[in-house]
Amino acid sequence: MPSFDIVSEADMAEVDNAIQNVMREITVRYDFKGSKSTVESTDGQIKVFADDDLKLKQMHEILRGNLHKRGIEPGQLDYQKVEPAAGQSVRQTILVKDGIDKEMAKKIVKEIKASKSKVQVSIQGDTLRVVGKKRDDLQQTIQFVKDLGLEQPVQFKNFRD
Numbered sequence: 076m077p078s079f080d081i082v083s084e085a086d087m088a089e090v091d092n093a094i095q096n097v098m099r100e101i102t103v104r105y106d107f108k109g110s111k112s113t114v115e116s117t118d119g120q121i122k123v124f125a126d127d128d129l130k131l132k133q134m135h136e137i138l139r140g141n142l143h144k145r146g147i148e149p150g151q152l153d154y155q156k157v158e159p160a161a162g163q164s165v166r167q168t169i170l171v172k173d174g175i176d177k178e179m180a181k182k183i184v185k186e187i188k189a190s191k192s193k194v195q196v197s198i199q200g201d202t203l204r205v206v207g208k209k210r211d212d213l214q215q216t217i218q219f220v221k222d223l224g225l226e227q228p229v230q231f232k233n234f235r236d
Contacts, residue, residue: 174201
């Protein structure tokens, strides 16, 4: 029986490349001259350190632009609370979402079942497996999930006949 998986993945190598580009751009830009602003990546987290709130917002824009160029969508990022550091400086942790959490998985399953399509959906860890008798039903389900407008981007992988 034909099947496919619904996943939400971020390529961490591309995230690292984007962060290196951000650091390169910060060293060249005039408005960051003499600044101690940095961005680093560790274990699915991006740590941003900036001199003040204005520079932090500018770094967010640079980071979003570089991640978008690398194929990482803004919905993959989970911005944590901005923490004050020494003096005027601030730091922030940004989590890179990887995998579909339980609540979102349940919401997707509920929406697919409510659409009355002829497919079976099962939650398997942080992925969803969709199985149907016909390939057309699966393609309609893919289009339906794309049209849901989820806040976290999803990919469709492992399509099998």
